[in-house]
Amino acid sequence: MARLAVVSGGGTxxxxxxxxxxxxxxxxxxxxxxxxxxxxxxxxxIGPQASAVTADCADPEQVPAVVAAVGDREVDVLFNNAGAFIGGDDATLADLAARWRAVFDSNVTTAVLLTEALRPRLRRPGARVILVSSIAAQRGGGGPYSAAKAALHGWVFDLATQFGPDGxxxxxxxxxxxTDSEFFDGRMTEEGFRSRVxxxxxxxxxxxSDIAEAVRWLAGPGGAFVTGQIINVNGGTVLGR
Structure with a gap:
């Protein structure tokens, strides 16, 4: 039977x-x-090897649909990619709290719930759990988005410690x-693009594809002895963190 991967935020x-x-x-x-x-x-x-589950992974009532799709198979790769930058009006404390909670749900709760739900299905030994953070976690500039992505860094150290004995x-x-993502959703200007390049x-x-190649490495034989790490794929925009 073929190996199995689960990819959240897998549509784009x-x-x-x-x-x-x-x-x-x-x-x-x-x-x-x-x-x-x-x-x-x-x-x-993607082709015939792909199937889809419609679910909001921040909703504990929807995540079991993913577990049902996995069935009694073992998961070899769990790629927690779901997440977004969420803008909004922070005019009041209530507005501010709502936006921070929405950003944390989108970027942290999604990964936590999906990982915990699939924990019993992860192949032992050999499964690879990969979280997607952001350069914003290391240099700031994104407000709640930076904070949420940085939270994944601390959490992955716990995961690596917990999962290590199981291989x-x-x-x-x-x-x-x-590029070629929905992250900026119409917010990118020509000046902003050039400054980032x-x-x-x-x-x-x-x-x-640059990120996919990093996943290829972590999921393959070359990544077998790599765990509890923050892998930067940023073209040298931020160095050595």
């Missing part, structure tokens, strides 16, 4: 590229997201500026 951008890469490596892939039409398009693009690795990938030592933006 980094998630879709990674799901496609894993399918190409011979995995069966379950992609998870909130929009059935987007997921259907991604499944068509399961847990790591974070922290991307820099990546210029900040890279390689003078280019990242692509979803």
């Amino acid at each position: 951008g980094i998630g879709r590229a990674t799901a496609g890469m894993l399918a190409g490596e011979g995995y069966d892939v379950i992609i998870v997201g909130r929009r059935p039409d987007v997921l259907a398009d991604a499944v068509k693009w 399961i690795t847990a790591n974070v990938i922290a991307p820099g500026f990546v 210029n900040a890279s030592l390689l003078n280019r933006a990242g692509e979803p």
Whole structure:
């Protein structure tokens, strides 16, 4: 039977590229997201090894649908990619609290609930748990988004410690500026794009495939002895953290 990967936020951008890469490596892939039409398009693009579950992973009542889709199989790769920058009006304390909670739900609660729900299904030994953070966790500038992504860094140390005796690795990938995603959702200006490209030592933006290649390494034989790490894929925009 083929190996199995579960990819949250798998309908677009980094998630879709990674799901496609894993399918190409011979995995069966379950992609998870909130929009059935987007997921259907991604499944068509990825190919016959892909299937989709429509669920909001921040909702404890919806996550069991993913567990049901896994069934009695073992999960070899869990790629926690769901997350978003959420803007809003912080005019009042109530507004501020609502936005921070929404950002933490989107970026942290999604990963926590999906990982805990699938914990019994992770292959022992050999499973790979990978969280997606951001360069914003290391240099700030994103308010609640930076804080939420930084929370994943602390949590992955706990996961690596807990999973280590079972031969399961847990790591974070922290991307820099990546194009071809919905992250900026119309907020990107030409000036903003150029400043981000210029900040890279390689003078280019990242692509979803750059992150997928980091997952390929962590999920493959070369990543077998790597756990509890923050893997920066940012073109040198932030150095050595």
